[in-house]
Structures are given as C-alpha cells and as structure tokens.
Amino acid sequence: MAASPPQPVRVAAGHEDEPARRLASQDWFRVDAELDRDGVSVLPALLSAAECSGLAGLYDTGGPRTFRSKVVMARHGFGLGEYKYFDYPLPEMLSRLRTALYGHLVATANRWDAMLGLEPSFPPSHAEYLQRCHAAGQTRATPLMLRYAAGDFNCLHQDLYGAVAFPLQAVILLSAPEDEFEGGELVLTEQRPRMQSRPQVVPLGQGDAAVFAVSHRPVKGSRGFHRVNMRHGVSRIRSGTRTTVGLIFHDAA
Ligand SMILES: O=C(O)CCC(=O)C(=O)O
Ligand SMILES: [Fe+2]
Structure with missing residues (x-):
C-alpha cells in the first residue's frame, strides 16, 4: 500500500489556541507551590477528549513530515513500548502549548537556579531559549509521542539531550484510564x-498534564537548599493501550 500523504492535524481545526488559553486559567499559585514542594504538579483538563484522540491518532497516521524518528524502547534497554519524536514544524497546537507553557514555567526555573546559588538565566520567551539551544548545537525537536501496549513500561530516566537543559518538562495523558488502559x-x-x-505516583486523567523536574530540583535542608536528583518512568500497563505526549523545552544535539 502506498504511504498516505501527511495529513493536517484535525484537532478542533481553528481552535489550536484553546489549550494555551486553558493553560492561562490554571491555578498557577498552586502549581508553583507544588513544584517547589514535590517537583511535580498536575494541570487538569488541558486537552479535551476530542483533542486527545485527534492527537493520539497521529501516532499511526503521521508520516515522515510529522515524526523524525521512532524508538523501540526494548532495543535500548529503556523498557517496553515505543515512541516517536516529532519533527519541526510541530503540530500547531503542540507548538503553541509548548511556547505558552514555557512562559508559565520560566519563573520557577529561574527561582530554582537562584535557590541553588546559580545566576538565574532562563530568558522570558521560549524563542530566545531555543536560540540558546541552537547556539550550543542542539537543534533537533524533542517533543515526542509514546505508545504503550499491555505489558509495556518505561524505565526510570531523565530527558537530557545535551548541556543546555530546561529544568521542567510536561507529559500529557491522551488515553482514558480505566476505559482505554489499566496500570501504566x-x-x-x-x-x-x-x-x-x-x-511518587502521579494520578492523571485523560487530557491532564503533569509538569515535573527533568533531572534535579532544589530541596531545603538544615543548611539551605541542596540539589536532589529526580527520575521518571511508567509502571507496567496491565491492559489496553496508553498514549502520551511529552513536551521537553530544550532541543536535542
Ligand atoms: O508516558 C509517560 O507518562 C512518560 C513519558 C516520558 O517519559 C516523557 O514524556 O518524557
Ligand atoms: Fe521521559
């Protein structure tokens, strides 16, 4: 069968900016406080069920213009399951979400650096931050879509792709827990x-996003703040299929 031509992302056409608007109405006071306390916070109902299934459908329908590569996790000892890295230009909705989310998280990123005794240096806009990645030779897109079947899992890891790294990332659950999968x-x-x-286990519903530390975060001890290492992964999917989108703010070398 001939490969079908790349399809535009039919996620609520004309409403690609809705998720970014939903971002703006999150309780950022709570989110920032939870990030400081736990290194993770959930943003509820960032995507609608229709937006989730529209995006998840891309995993099978997206061609080489949508995804730049596919990784079979077992081949690298990363776990079981697979994922695909998006290529630039990202689907419009994800691109806007990533840009807007950076704008909300940059204050926490700079605060964390200050807590760790570093000069806060993350620029206010994601476009400027990407220029910094590019100057360091990190130019490839890192947003990805992950697909797990029954029995699959994702080993604990950190998503670092070079020396330049933004300290927070997000994952959006596209599948409906209990209805579409169990476990995971x-x-x-x-x-x-x-x-x-x-x-920590992070409970997510369909369309919720978790924001969490990429590799470390500041924790207050008896003698000021110190750095603790963080990793994330996914427990075994007991049944069904689980699809997620990962938004990482640095580009890859
Ligand atoms: O599927 C998940 O929940 C985690 C995905 C992940 O490791 C990531 O987005 O970096
Ligand atoms: Fe990850």
Missing part, C-alpha cells in the same frame, strides 16, 4: 543525598 502510572523518584529514595 507515571512514577517519579527523588534520590536524596545519603537517604533512601522517595517515590
């Missing part, structure tokens, strides 16, 4: 110096 929970671990690691 987003899990975070926090590796505290000279202590046992702390696990």
Whole structure:
C-alpha cells in the first residue's frame, strides 16, 4: 500500500489556541507551590477528549513530515513500548502549548537556579531559549509521542539531550484510564543525598498534564537548599493501550 500523504492535524481545526488559553486559567499559585514542594504538579483538563484522540491518532497516521524518528524502547534497554519524536514544524497546537507553557514555567526555573546559588538565566520567551539551544548545537525537536501496549513500561530516566537543559518538562495523558488502559502510572523518584529514595505516583486523567523536574530540583535542608536528583518512568500497563505526549523545552544535539 502506498504511504498516505501527511495529513493536517484535525484537532478542533481553528481552535489550536484553546489549550494555551486553558493553560492561562490554571491555578498557577498552586502549581508553583507544588513544584517547589514535590517537583511535580498536575494541570487538569488541558486537552479535551476530542483533542486527545485527534492527537493520539497521529501516532499511526503521521508520516515522515510529522515524526523524525521512532524508538523501540526494548532495543535500548529503556523498557517496553515505543515512541516517536516529532519533527519541526510541530503540530500547531503542540507548538503553541509548548511556547505558552514555557512562559508559565520560566519563573520557577529561574527561582530554582537562584535557590541553588546559580545566576538565574532562563530568558522570558521560549524563542530566545531555543536560540540558546541552537547556539550550543542542539537543534533537533524533542517533543515526542509514546505508545504503550499491555505489558509495556518505561524505565526510570531523565530527558537530557545535551548541556543546555530546561529544568521542567510536561507529559500529557491522551488515553482514558480505566476505559482505554489499566496500570501504566507515571512514577517519579527523588534520590536524596545519603537517604533512601522517595517515590511518587502521579494520578492523571485523560487530557491532564503533569509538569515535573527533568533531572534535579532544589530541596531545603538544615543548611539551605541542596540539589536532589529526580527520575521518571511508567509502571507496567496491565491492559489496553496508553498514549502520551511529552513536551521537553530544550532541543536535542
Ligand atoms: O508516558 C509517560 O507518562 C512518560 C513519558 C516520558 O517519559 C516523557 O514524556 O518524557
Ligand atoms: Fe521521559
């Protein structure tokens, strides 16, 4: 069969900006406080069920102009399941969400650097931040779509793609838990110096996003703030199919 031509993303055509508007109406006071306390926060109902299924459909229908590569996780020891990296230009809705989300998270990124005794240096706009990635030779798109079937899982990891790294990332659950899959929970671990690691399970509904630390975050101890290492992964999918979109703000080398 001939490969079908790349299709435009039919997610509520003309409403690509709706998710960015929903972002603006999140409780950012709560989100910022939870990020400081736990290194993770949930943004409820960022995408509608129709937007979720529209986007998830891209996994099968998107051609080489949508995705730049596919990774079969077992081949790299990353777990079981697969994912595809989007190529630039990103689907309009994801591009707008990524840009808008950066704008909401940059204050936390700069605050975290200040807590760790670093000079806060993240620019206010994502466009400027991408220029910084490009100057460091990081030019490839990192947003991705992940697809897990029953039995699949994602080993604990950190999404670093070069020296330039934004400290927060987001994952959006496109599938409906219980209806479309069981199991498959987003899990975070926090590796505290000279202590046992702390696990967190992040409950997500369809269309919810989790924002969390990419690799480390500041934690207040008895002698000021120190850096704790964070990793994320996904527990085994017990039944059904689970699809997510990952939004990472740095480009890849
Ligand atoms: O599927 C998930 O919930 C996690 C995906 C992930 O590792 C990522 O977006 O970086
Ligand atoms: Fe990841």
